[in-house]
């Protein structure tokens with residue numbers, strides 16, 4: 354009996370993940386998407402890896418621009434997460450209209466109100482199946498708030514508890 358992608362999807366729905374926006378490009382040609390497949394990769398060099406759908410507009414632009422930012426969203430960013438995951442009619446530059454963005458080193462858009470932002474130069478892409486791993490060297494970063502990060506689990510938006518009991 355084979356393990357189906359539907360079974361895989363059902364299991365992964367229960368895997369809680371921090372919600373980010375991966376963004377690239379300069380105004381008025383910025384683009385970005387909501388992503389949970391993001392993790393720290395190495396400390397030397399400081400690097401991260403994200404899984405991005407190869408069919409997405411944002412993936413093509415990251416490859417073209419050779420830079421991107423990863424912005425960890427706070428609990429109050431649910432509507433922004435919906436905009437950047439295509440749950441509205443907005444695409445490309447129009448997704449950036451309602452929030453304040455700045456740039457750090459690479460020129461990729463950085464969300465001013467994100468919990469943390471990482472500014473990355475694209476080191477490598479590894480295409481696998483429908484997605485590609487994009488590996489970025491972190492060349493700058495900032496923290497703007499202590500607010501709890503936004504979490505996505507079981508199709509729901511939620512937050513991180515301030516502390517977990519250890520007893």
Ligand SMILES: Cc1cc2nc3c(=O)[nH]c(=O)nc-3n(C[C@H](O)[C@H](O)[C@H](O)COP(=O)(O)O)c2cc1C
Pocket residue numbers: 372384385386387388389390391404405406408409410411412437438439440444445505
């Ligand atoms: C909670 C959540 C997490 C997501 N995580 C990812 C992800 O890690 N990688 C990815 O490529 N798409 C992910 N998506 C889907 C993209 O946000 C969506 O396809 C987006 O509209 C692509 O935009 P674009 O084609 O304009 O670049 C996620 C969507 C949601 C709602």
